[in-house]
Amino acid sequence: MASPNQQGDSPSPSSSTSVDWRRRILIPTILAGVAGGGVGLVSKHRKVYGLANISATYATNFAIVTGCYCGAREFVTATRKTGPDDLLNSAIAGFGTGAILGHLQGGQFGAYRYSVIFAVVGTAVDFAALKLRPKLHDFSESMFDKSSSLKLPEWSPIQVLDEEALAAKRAREEKLYGQRKALNKEES
Template sequence: MASDEKSADQITPNSPFSSSSNLSSSNQDHWKQRILIPTVLAGIAGGSVGLLSKHRNNPALSAISAIYASNFAIVTGCYCGAREFVRVSREGKPDDLLNSAIGGFGSGAILGRLQAGPVGAVRYSVMFAVIGTAVDYATSKIMPAINKLKEKDDWLVLPEWSPIKILDEEALAAKRAREEKIYRSVHNLKKEES
């Protein structure tokens, strides 16, 4: 009986005996990193493009920016979702560019068919496959440099002249004491007025 069961220290995260909570939190983090964050960033970029477009003198600028933001987010969400669907179906690695090409081709075909008919499906599928794969390739080359930069403790050092100062424990305690004193004096003034 003991030989049939795995001990707790032999269970790996990818084994069928691992808890579902570990797998679900890992899947949620992966989903956020590979689909949600790019979609939100594309929405922000789309809104910025809308603000800087030729329509910036238009009184309905907020509506135009919202349209650009939603279009960018929809396209990115469809592409990233299709790419991840292909990755899971093929049981491939997250950095496999074939997933990007197939996902881009599929999502481009669907969105192109909805937007511009059969001819648009062909154009959009090729465009999504090429652009999506190029962006994923560039991202895979840039991310190691960004992660290396983040690992350094001093990757963000404020200049000496900056008005923003990082307080140590002693300075933080003194700041809290000043704030408490100001709060009490303001609170006492309000009591005297009423």
């Protein structure tokens, strides 16, 4: 008898962990890199260092900080054996990540300062993400139908017709085309 994993009834634990890893570490890191590039575009230093250099620098730094924080948060979550929605994991990960990166940047005083900043900001961002996740899920459900294609709102003048409505539309168009053809013959 084959196991459920071989039949495809349920995903294997490793593939589920892989998807969770992408969702909780890789995607925020990429988004932070994009946000860092955007900050570089409006930075006051872009004239001095050049737009490409400053945007790349900000993007890299944002991505490194976010990747370290998200990785630390996942490590703390696995170590404490709690769910990914526990905000204490965010505070601990922010404190540890801030201490390490702050020590590299500014010594012992930098470690204290950055650990508090990372703990507060990381926990606040995770809290906001937890509160916004249901709203974003509802919004995405309202925008897409079951086949993952974009769903037009009810008030939209553009309508997707089923086979029956499409046939009725073709019949109306043929009738109008015939009437127009008859009027053109009468006028000539």
